Amino acid sequence: MSTLSALVESLRPRSWTKNLFIFAGVLFGRQWSPEAIGITALGALGFSLLAGSVYLVNDIADRARDAQHPDKRSRPLASGRLSPAAAWLSAFVLASGTLSAAWLSAPRFALVCSGYMLMQTAYSFRLKHVVILDSLVIAMGFVLRALAGVELAQDCGFAVEISPWLLLCTFFLAVFIAFSKRRSEVVTLGEAAGEHRAILRDYSPHLLDEMIGIATAASIMSFAVYTVSERTAEMVSPMLWTTIPFVVYGIFRYLFLVHRRGLGGSPDRILLSDRPLLFNILLWILSVMAVLRYFPAKGNA
Template identity: 45%
Template sequence: MIMSMIRALIKTMRPRQWTKNAFVLAALVFDRQLTHLPAAFRTLLGFILFCLISGAVYIFNDIMDAEADRHHPQKRLRPIASGALPIPTARGTAIALVLIIFPLAFYLSTGFGLILSAYFLLNLAYSRWLKHIPILDLLIIAAGFVLRVAGGVSLIQVERFSPWLYVVTTLLALYIGFGKRRAELSELAEQANAHRRVLDGYTLPFLDQSITIVSSSTIIAYSLYTFSAPNLPSNHLMMLTIPFVLYGILRYLYLVQVEGSGGSPEDLLLTDRPLQITILLWGIAVLVIFYSIPMK
């Protein structure tokens, strides 16, 4: 009984979605501090705290959405919606997590504690109200990614981190968000509004145009970063990583529009081999360029 409850709690906290919190590591990698053990340790702790607070947010979200989830073809199987996890147990666990996480966050850094607080409150507002407002719902999701990056910056003594990466993060998050909404709208068809109210404010043509705009902007912003950001290799080798970004964006677009996937971007990240290989090669290229070649 206890083990089944623990499994239900872990499932509700959505560990598969914690891959998003890898954005906390951006400052550590792009500021060339990956080999600096104190900075790496603080960033790792920050990553863990973001994972835990994300889990608490998902618990609160599922409590608020329990009734609606019971009418969704997939979400009805979630532990709270299905009744496998009692709401009082879920609520108590989420509150306990919050009471543990925030003192640790402020102990790491006051700035990090404030950023994590902003992330938590923003996501609660999103779960309760903002997720029902078209466009704003995706801007809030993008803000969550930017806060993750900012959280990583607040944990270390930054010297070389470029503001361009905030722009790229925002655009990439919007791109994935529009793709997710398109996949949901296509999958649920006429039943879309019954399962996610915000989908009533979107149409496939609008989403396709938005995806085109944001994907193009993401590629341009990343390209500008690779040859105009300070403290990059003087020979502009970072431009060699552009093809990986281009392929990754086109691959995700292919999965959304041709394969009909994309409703769960985290699942694509964990299951689509070409996308995984692209991200791996991009990561290797970035590490080689940043850690073996003199900067400007």
């Protein structure tokens, strides 16, 4: 039982909130039927299990360094509660089982999942050691999540597409979160940051603040351009721009938590524990649904 609980912990269920990006396609594509939501939820669960296998591989590769980290040393592999052999076996079973089921039922969804798996494996063993690219790879993972949801819906016969501007917004928002996490690591570990991970020597709070600022502006601007574009007015809603304030507040609230509360090292914990941010996200989702419901696209009016 202790091994099972350690395995579940290593799958990082808290981090599965990232897979909510899979719902972007059905949300903005107005595919809100129980069938569409149910299929997307199954896809999110499958993607979560696949991501869990990636976390296992990553923790295997990092277990020696994690053992020296003030927070990560309590992870099952770093603390010795889960053996590398059990982790490897579990990762193989989860990845092969999930991908096999995906290829049999939704090939295009499976293709995106396979690309995600390959990218994250390369990240675990090499790309995480390349400055800046390490954070960009994390950001691409969020883009692939959004694409996976779209491809799954299309595999199942739903008319869903996603705007390149929305994908850009997803990318820059994820870059913002990734650099905020690096900033937290550099500030928290201080002089010992490079000992835990050599790449952290190449970062500084000032450099990260500059890149966070750029990512912040790009996130807001790309979402704003998406909402006011003629294509969005014709295919989604001409009033989607009214949801911009929620996006601005959410990003600024996150910045506040990073700079004034010393958070940022664990994005999933921020999303699940900060009530103003969580409430804002809920209001944003409800406002998007209300706009799409009461102010339909010109083509659907």
